[in-house]
Amino acid sequence: MNDSIAFFSGFGPKDLWILAQAAWQTLLISALSISGGTVVGIFFGWILSESKVVGAITIGFILDAFRSIPLIIQLVLFYNLFNVIGLAVSPFMAGVIILGVYTSALVASVARGGIESVGTPMRRAGRSLGLSYFQTMRHVVWPIGLRAVFPSWVGVALGVLKDSALVSVLGHPELLKVARDLITRTQQPLLVLAVAGAFYFALSFPISRYAAHLERKWQS
């Protein structure tokens, strides 16, 4: 029996390796979009917290729209927009960009909450000690605000890790897309889904553990 002719074949060790590579793709997409989205999101959050009016009329509305439209619609919409304006973008890049913008919309509201959790008296005290505006931001607002909203940021990061599964609609072989293809080939849905689920667990569990460890460290 020639192996390459067999249409359906069972789940073998080679498939485990295929899934591991797909998990690596998921991790890559998530890591890139979370780190990019966080930097941009903190900047947006700073604008929102500094000026309610300017923030609301410029980016507030757009960020709100990103949070109110399903990610899957955003992915298809912007991927096609890239094509429409003649920008050749691979599904991977498109996924990272769109997921990154989505992350920045979520991080913006978290960052804004963090900045606002540091009271005005605290910031005035910093300024009256002779710190400049940006020094106050760096040495007063950042350390205190970060501790206040770090758990919410971890929540956002874990959410984006899970949402990266939707990049499969653009055809990029991330974990869930590959799992689906393997199910079609092996006809062993429960086994493949269990392995894929284990990979998601393996990706998100260390993050939440490390976050809990950091929070404990900061508290003492």
Place this chain on the structure above:
Amino acid sequence: MNFDYTFHWRPVIRKLPELLEASLVTLQISVLSMIIGIGIGLVLALLRMGGPKYLSWIATAWVETARNTPALFQLFFFSFGLGAFGLHLTPYFIVLAGLSFNNAGYLAENFRGGFQAVPDTQMRAARSLGMSATQAYTRIIIPQVFRIVYHPMTNQLVWAVLMSSLAMIVGFRELAGETQAQAFKTFRIFEYFAVTALIYYVMVKMILGISRLLSWRLFRY
């Protein structure tokens, strides 16, 4: 970069009634999954707080799976996974089951937090005023818990509406699925999805607005 694409909105406008009808399906399946999710979520929360050991273990497993795997993964479980047992659900029930499973997991944690936020002394005070346990629950504890979980529940409903768009992938024709079907018939993918994005935005804003109005009426005191 060369821009040689002309937008054609007319086919989308012509199909607008179909899209709006599909958005009603989205609302219906989201609300239904919320109702089921609230029921199961309450049971899960109570089991986690103090049930028989093996039942509370099952509840924990449910909650952790719902919260720590992608919603799409859960939908796949209900489509391919149950297929392995020879149980082939219709796309409608796949989506409804997947959404309800997810909602129940998230709501259970909200309810647990709500119950734990009401101090024990409230219960004891009610009992010492001569109320029965049922009276104390329905008149003292539940109203306070409801007030705490009201906003998380609204958020969960919004999430359910957004999540229901995953039905597109398992081939159920609610708003996203209908849009995809129409878009690939005419190849006006961008135009169709732009209109759908707008419909989703309006739906979410409507839900939030109604919830705010209701909360004024409900929490006057």
